[in-house]
Amino acid sequence: MNIVLIGMMGAGKTTLGKKIASLKNMDFIDVDEYIVEKSEMSINDMFKFGEDFFREKETEAIKELSCKDNTVISCGGGVVKRKINSEILKQYGMIIYIDRPVECILKDINAEERPLLKDGSDKLYQLYNERKELYEKCCDYRVINDEDEESCIIKILDIMKIENEG
Ligand SMILES: Nc1ncnc2c1ncn2[C@@H]1O[C@H](COP(=O)(O)OP(=O)(O)O)[C@@H](O)[C@H]1O
Ligand SMILES: O=C(O)C1=C[C@@H](OP(=O)(O)O)[C@@H](O)[C@H](O)C1
Numbered sequence: 001m002n003i004v005l006i007g008m009m010g011a012g013k014t015t016l017g018k019k020i021a022s023l024k025n026m027d028f029i030d031v032d033e034y035i036v037e038k039s040e041m042s043i044n045d046m047f048k049f050g051e052d053f054f055r056e057k058e059t060e061a062i063k064e065l066s067c068k069d070n071t072v073i074s075c076g077g078g079v080v081k082r083k084i085n086s087e088i089l090k091q092y093g094m095i096i097y098i099d100r101p102v103e104c105i106l107k108d109i110n111a112e113e114r115p116l117l118k119d120g121s122d123k124l125y126q127l128y129n130e131r132k133e134l135y136e137k138c139c140d141y142r143v144i145n146d147e148d149e150e151s152c153i154i155k156i157l158d159i160m161k162i163e164n165e166g
């Protein structure tokens with residue numbers, strides 16, 4: 001059984017995914033880190049070739065993860081933009097949407113590391129509005145992450161417990 005984390009950039013997918021995996025003795029894969037390692041290029045550099053260049057690599061990476069089991073897979077925020085990605089991820093396991101308010105995200109995010117935010121943080125509100133329906137449609141569970149990391153981890157562990165018992 002795999003856990004797939006989706007949600008906006010800065011929602012906490014990478015941070016929470018690592019912690020959940022370690023607490024539950026599961027493997028951890030961050031799709032962005034996987035792509036960066038494989039292509040030996042930073043995400044920022046990939047975006048210099050256009051967003052599609054990165055999205056192709058993202059779809060390729062997701063396809064390659066099909067052999068995974070007992071793994072927490074943290075995706076990049078834009079993974080739901082391509083229907084094919086959502087379809088593949090649904091087969092991998094339980095999809096949890098980490099829904100963190102944009103105001104909270106803005107306190108933590110380093111916009112320089114996120115190429116899509118180069119035009120300013122208003123862009124984050126725009127992306128949130130564009131994507132929230134896609135996240136909701138793609139997920140099995142939605143977790144509101146508006147407190148500290150620990151509170152969100154407890155919510156995710158509760159969902160995993162319910163799934164295991166059910
Ligand atoms: N409640 C919270 N949940 C997750 N991350 C949080 C929380 N509060 C603060 N943070 C910080 O916000 C940042 C989230 O970034 P990251 O895990 O890279 O998100 P994502 O992978 O979704 O883009 C981290 O620096 C993390 O320490
Ligand atoms: O939302 C997006 O389109 C993106 C989110 C990033 O991942 P995180 O959500 O882990 O920050 C990364 O994949 C890339 O910068 C594009």
Ligand SMILES: [Mg+2]
Pocket residue numbers: 013014015030032074075076
């Ligand atoms: Mg991440």
